Amino acid sequence: MKLQFIGGASTVTGSCFYLQTNNMKFLVDCGMHQGNGADEMNRRPLAVPLEEIEFILVTHAHMDHSGLLPRVVRDGFKGRIITTQATRDLLEPMLYDSAAIQESDAAWETKKGMRLGKEPVEPLYTSEDVTSILPRFDLKPYNKVFHLGNGVKCRFIDAGHILGSASLEIWFQDSAKEKKIVFSGDIGKSGSPIIKDPSTASDADYVVMESTYGNRTHRPIEESINELVDAIKTTFKRGGNVYIPSFAVGRAQDLLFIINDLVRTGRLYKIDVYLDSPLAEEVTRVYASHPECFDAEAKELFSARERDYSMRLHFVRTVEESMRLNSLRGGSIIIAGSGMCDGGRIKHHLKHNIWRHDCGVIFVGYQAKHTLGRRIVDGARTVNILGEEVMVKAAIHTINGFSAHADRNELLAWLTAIDKSPKVFIVHGEDASADALKELIKARLGLDAHRPKDDEVVEL
Numbered sequence: 001m002k003l004q005f006i007g008g009a010s011t012v013t014g015s016c017f018y019l020q021t022n023n024m025k026f027l028v029d030c031g032m033h034q035g036n037g038a039d040e041m042n043r044r045p046l047a048v049p050l051e052e053i054e055f056i057l058v059t060h061a062h063m064d065h066s067g068l069l070p071r072v073v074r075d076g077f078k079g080r081i082i083t084t085q086a087t088r089d090l091l092e093p094m095l096y097d098s099a100a101i102q103e104s105d106a107a108w109e110t111k112k113g114m115r116l117g118k119e120p121v122e123p124l125y126t127s128e129d130v131t132s133i134l135p136r137f138d139l140k141p142y143n144k145v146f147h148l149g150n151g152v153k154c155r156f157i158d159a160g161h162i163l164g165s166a167s168l169e170i171w172f173q174d175s176a177k178e179k180k181i182v183f184s185g186d187i188g189k190s191g192s193p194i195i196k197d198p199s200t201a202s203d204a205d206y207v208v209m210e211s212t213y214g215n216r217t218h219r220p221i222e223e224s225i226n227e228l229v230d231a232i233k234t235t236f237k238r239g240g241n242v243y244i245p246s247f248a249v250g251r252a253q254d255l256l257f258i259i260n261d262l263v264r265t266g267r268l269y270k271i272d273v274y275l276d277s278p279l280a281e282e283v284t285r286v287y288a289s290h291p292e293c294f295d296a297e298a299k300e301l302f303s304a305r306e307r308d309y310s311m312r313l314h315f316v317r318t319v320e321e322s323m324r325l326n327s328l329r330g331g332s333i334i335i336a337g338s339g340m341c342d343g344g345r346i347k348h349h350l351k352h353n354i355w356r357h358d359c360g361v362i363f364v365g366y367q368a369k370h371t372l373g374r375r376i377v378d379g380a381r382t383v384n385i386l387g388e389e390v391m392v393k394a395a396i397h398t399i400n401g402f403s404a405h406a407d408r409n410e411l412l413a414w415l416t417a418i419d420k421s422p423k424v425f426i427v428h429g430e431d432a433s434a435d436a437l438k439e440l441i442k443a444r445l446g447l448d449a450h451r452p453k454d455d456e457v458v459e460l
């Protein structure tokens with residue numbers, strides 16, 4: 001078997017792996033590149049014979065693992081897309097949302113380019129492309145081995161990262177002997193609010209594992225919840241609103257769950273929570289329709305008796321409804337995307353409220369360099385939002401314990417549980433975290449660990 005690291009080897013986005021046995025070709029993940037130079041990389045033809053690929057196994061619905069599926073289908077991939085039911089249900093609204101962004105970006109670039117006599121810009125893919133991939137899905141339950149032909153077998157196990165997320169165990173037979181490779185996908189954190197804790201593979205000859213937080217440890221979630229309560233209470237005491245920039249998938253649902261539980265248990269009074277993101281609303285409904293993925297605590301909370309939210313939850317759909325939130329003076333929580341404030345409705349809320357000293361902004365996720373979120377977190381006195389300089393007078397809180405990724409110790413524990421001393425390929429991490437994890441794996445577990453480069457091919 002040959003394994004080629006097509007994308008996501010030396011960065012955290014664009015995950016894609018190409019596997020070839022003597023008589024079978026398939027991909028694991030088909031992710032979109034994000035960040036600097038991403039558009040050009042997403043448009044580059046995938047360096048694999050798409051017509052000959054039999055299937056694509058998808059670990060989870062985050063766009064950096066699945067966002068290029070419509071493009072590869074349009075470019076000639078004819079096979080099945082194999083994943084879990086929950087991942088497929090999340091992918092439908094997420095890919096349509098992604099296509100809408102592609103279409104509006106292309107329209108804007110075209111308009112800009114026309115003034116310079118340039119050719120129109122085609123969207124990376126369209127909503128029609130998304131529609132055309134929906135019949136391709138082949139859904140598999142967790143924990144069942146299924147045969148893919150030519151001696152290849154696979155099993156999805158719960159990765160505990162977002163709803164439907166999986167690690168993959170793949171058996172293959174090239175020579176007489178059967179071997180096994182495990183793809184970690186993105187590994188979740190134990191004790192996260194809604195979904196189950198990550199499970200581990202029993203054994204493996206090879207492991208391809210993520211290293212997002214290979215050099216960091218997270219604080220316990222209880223501490224983060226206490227910080228959240230403090231930040232909300234002090235803001236409400238000053239008479240303002242709380243604004244929380246959040247990703248639509250995973251983080252937003254965890255927050256709703258946590259805030260609801262805080263109200264239910266009396267740590268917060270009955271409050272109005274506005275989820276100002278149509279995508280986050282759809283994703284929240286998909287979450288609610290998959291109780292089989294919940295841990296015991298979440299199952300109880302989502303059960304028929306408890307289904308009514310203890311907080312007053314409002315889904316905000318139209319732009320007009322979103323604008324009306326500007327008239328709320330205090331006592332409400334507004335959750336809106338994007339998570340790093342570089343797009344989405346949160347920008348409007350910040351423009352109208354970040355200059356108010358009585359308001360609070362709570363950051364619950366990673367803020368990448370060069371984003372509006374990062375400038376605010378770094379303490380900027382004024383920021384430019386939608387073309388206007390605005391003073392930062394609101395209280396700014398940063399709470400880091402809500403990550404959906406395993407930290408260094410949890411990554412090591414996940415790997416330690418796998419028998420047979422596998423060879424480890426470390427992917428999906430910035431240099432510092434991937435290198436740190438590699439050294440830890442060698443020193444603590446005595447395993448052979450390697451950091452492949454993008455496009456590198458290894459023989460298994």
Ligand SMILES: [Zn+2]
Nearest residue numbers: 060062161186
């Ligand atoms: Zn992910």
Ligand SMILES: [Zn+2]
Nearest residue numbers: 012062064186
């Ligand atoms: Zn990822």
